[in-house]
Amino acid sequence: MKSADFKKIVTKELAPFLRENGWKGTGFDYNKHIENIVKALTIQPSSSGGKFCIETGVHFDFIPLPVEKDLSKLKTWDMDITSRLTPNDENDFWWEFPKTDAEIESLFSELKELISNKGETYFSHFDNWEETVSQFTTDSIENGDTKSFIRKPQTRTALFLARMNQFLNNNNKAIEFSEYGLSKIVGNKGSGLIPDFEEIIKKSR
Incomplete structure (x- = not known):
């Protein structure tokens, strides 16, 4: 499966869930701007193909950026604070692209739960x-x-x-x-x- 095909699946399976929870965006890139904090979530395919990771980013809107950019279009790599969302205690984790409908259902069920729990816990770390x-x-x-x-x-x-x-x-x-x-x-x-x-x-x- 090519990254472009996987992006279509992400848009269908994950984007509606994220928008319901206050995130804006489509495809691989989403962010949320609350008060002074811009939070970003990126599905990052591997350059070698076939797998992806989830990158997170936090930017404070009063911190100047190297290049002026619309805050709603910030990517994780634009931000000073970045990390990866993983299902374990490791700092890095890569999921395989799903190959069947059953794998798609299982994968996105896992991702939704991970974002709702561990992801929100991570982002809430910056609220105070x-x-x-x-x-x-x-x-x-x-x-x-x-x-x-x-x-x-x-x-x-x-x-x-x-x-x-x-x-x-x-x-x-x-x-x-x-x-x-x-x-x-x-x-x-x-x-x-x-x-x-x-x-x-x-x-x-």
Whole structure:
């Protein structure tokens, strides 16, 4: 089965269920924008064909994107916070394309249950983001504690948290994360972030 044929099955079997639960989209890509949070769900076929995974993404609408884009059209790869939805405790899982009607019924019954339970639990983790972000310090980045929220290199995590705190008017913490991020930049690696950190510091003083 080709990915294009599988997309038609997804549109028929999964899209109505997702729309009933507040998701917008069609085919392989869906998102949901509630208050400041954009949540994304993507069915991602393998480049080698025959199988797929489910990618999730979270974006906060006050965080600038590298390229201006309609929030309703954001894909998981546009977002800072990404993960994969799996039926077990592993970080990666690939389902085989179904080959029969019985396999289609079984597969999409499994996916609906997974999205309703584990998927919603994952996304709800970000609903109280203000409280979570307020608890993070630069030591949290050093210790890896921020990885439960965002899995990015230290400099990009610092920039993300600086912007979050700037939005919350926690100016001192915005400056603290920015100065920490600048201290982690050595040579050309990460130097493209310097103007972003400096702008946050300037606006937060």
